[in-house]
Structure formats: C-alpha cells, structure tokens
Amino acid sequence: MDINKILEQNKIFFDSGGRIGKRANLCEADLSSLNLRGLDLSSLNLRGATLCGADLRGADLSHAKLINADLRNADLRHANLYRSDLSSANLSDADLRGTNLYGANLRGANLRNADLRDANLREANLHDVDLRSSHLSGADLYCVDLSTVNLRNTDLRGVDLSSAELPESTFIIVGEKYFISISHGEYVQVGCQLHTIAKWRQFTKQEIANLGGDSILEFHHRLMKIIDFYCKDGECIE
Numbered sequence: 001m002d003i004n005k006i007l008e009q010n011k012i013f014f015d016s017g018g019r020i021g022k023r024a025n026l027c028e029a030d031l032s033s034l035n036l037r038g039l040d041l042s043s044l045n046l047r048g049a050t051l052c053g054a055d056l057r058g059a060d061l062s063h064a065k066l067i068n069a070d071l072r073n074a075d076l077r078h079a080n081l082y083r084s085d086l087s088s089a090n091l092s093d094a095d096l097r098g099t100n101l102y103g104a105n106l107r108g109a110n111l112r113n114a115d116l117r118d119a120n121l122r123e124a125n126l127h128d129v130d131l132r133s134s135h136l137s138g139a140d141l142y143c144v145d146l147s148t149v150n151l152r153n154t155d156l157r158g159v160d161l162s163s164a165e166l167p168e169s170t171f172i173i174v175g176e177k178y179f180i181s182i183s184h185g186e187y188v189q190v191g192c193q194l195h196t197i198a199k200w201r202q203f204t205k206q207e208i209a210n211l212g213g214d215s216i217l218e219f220h221h222r223l224m225k226i227i228d229f230y231c232k233d234g235e236c237i238e
Contacts, residue, residue: 087109178216
C-alpha cells in the first residue's frame with residue numbers, strides 16, 4: 001500500500017470539490033509498522049484499522065475516525081488527535097507523550113501501559129477507559145471526568161487532579177513526604193510502591209525498610225493513620 005499516493009489523491013479530491021482524485025478510505029486497512037511520521041491524516045476514516053507499531057510522531061490525526069483501531073505499541077509522540085474518535089480503540093503500550101488529545105473521544109479505549117506524560121487530555125471523553133499501569137505525569141487533566149476510569153497501578157505522580165472528577169473511593173493525598181493515592185478503597189500507592197491496604201498492614205518492619213530504607217520505615221506509622229482516616233472511621237490524623 002502506497003500511503004503517500006492515497007493521501008495525495010485524497011487531497012486532490014477535496015481540493016477539487018470531488019471532481020478529480022479519490023477520497024481515501026482506510027477503514028480496516030493494515031498500516032502496521034508503517035512510517036507515517038508527520039503526515040496529514042486529519043478527518044480520515046481509519047475505523048478498525050491496524051496501526052500496531054506505526055510511527056505516527058507529529059502526525060495530524062485531528063477529527064480522524066479511529067473507532068476500534070488497533071494502535072498497540074504505536075509511537076504517537078506529539079501527534080495531533082484533536083477531537084478524534086478513538087472510542088474502543090486499543091492503545092495499550094502506545095507512546096502518547098506530548099500528544100494533543102483535546103476533546104478526543106476515548107470512551108471504552110484500552111490505554112493500559114500507555115505513556116501519556118505531558119499529553120493534553122482537556123475535555124477528552126474517558127468514560128470506561130482502562131488506564132491501568134499507564135503513565136500520566138504532567139498530563140493536563142483539567143476538568144476531566146475520571147469517575148469511570150480504571151486507575152489501578154496508574155502513575156499519577158505530579159498530576160494536577162484538583163479539578164478532575166475521580167472514581168468513587170479514590171483519593172490523592174498531597175503535602176506528605178511521599179506521593180500517596182488510594183484507589184477503589186483497596187490499593188495504596190506510596191511513591192512508586194503500590195500494594196493492597198491489607199499488604200501495607202501486614203508488612204514487617206524489615207519488609208518496609210527493604211521497600212525504601214529507614215525513610216519509608218519512619219513514615220509507615222503515619223501512612224497507617226492516613227489509610228485509617230480515608231478507609232475506616234475518618235479518625236483525625238495527628
């Protein structure tokens with residue numbers, strides 16, 4: 001498949017008002033591992049397309065239809081996905097650092113293990129998205145609804161969630177010695193360590209020291225108070 005010729009004919013089609021050229025239809029096309037870096041793919045129909053491992057760095061995919069597209073391991077660094085439709089797309093392990101996802105429809109998408117550091121997710125639809133084990137450091141989540149998002153194991157360090165709507169029983173604790181997040185009332189992340197509440201309670205002093213030395217060992221007592229406050233009776237934290 002000569003993607004450049006397809007895109008050239010598509011441009012001619014629109015520039016001529018449909019008189020000449022050919023409108024591109026890449027629905028269910030196999031574009032795996034192709035070099036699509038910097039290409040204008042805006043408004044294209046890529047529904048169900050396979051783009052596994054494709055190089056899409058800096059590509060313009062604004063308003064593109066990528067419903068059910070397979071973008072596993074795709075490199076989308078600094079790509080423009082402004083108001084694109086990525087509903088039910090598979091973006092697991094994709095590199096989305098610095099990507100513009102403003103207003104994108106990601107409903108039901110799989111973003112497991114995706115790297116979203118410094119991505120723009122303002123006004124994006126993240127309903128029922130799987131963000132497990134993804135990296136969100138520096139991402140812009142202003143006014144984003146995360147209430148139905150699976151955030152298990154997600155790296156939220158450095159993310160401003162002050163205006164985001166979080167899932168029920170999910171808390172981000174700031175101002176402590178370590179970054180702390182409590183998700184679904186079951187998992188607690190302290191720095192880069194994520195364990196169930198039960199596991200945090202069961203750790204011996206030696207096991208805690210092995211996680212992060214004397215520093216985290218000294219903090220463990222306060223951590224237990226924080227967990228009790230958010231997950232038990234709401235007792236005061238001294």
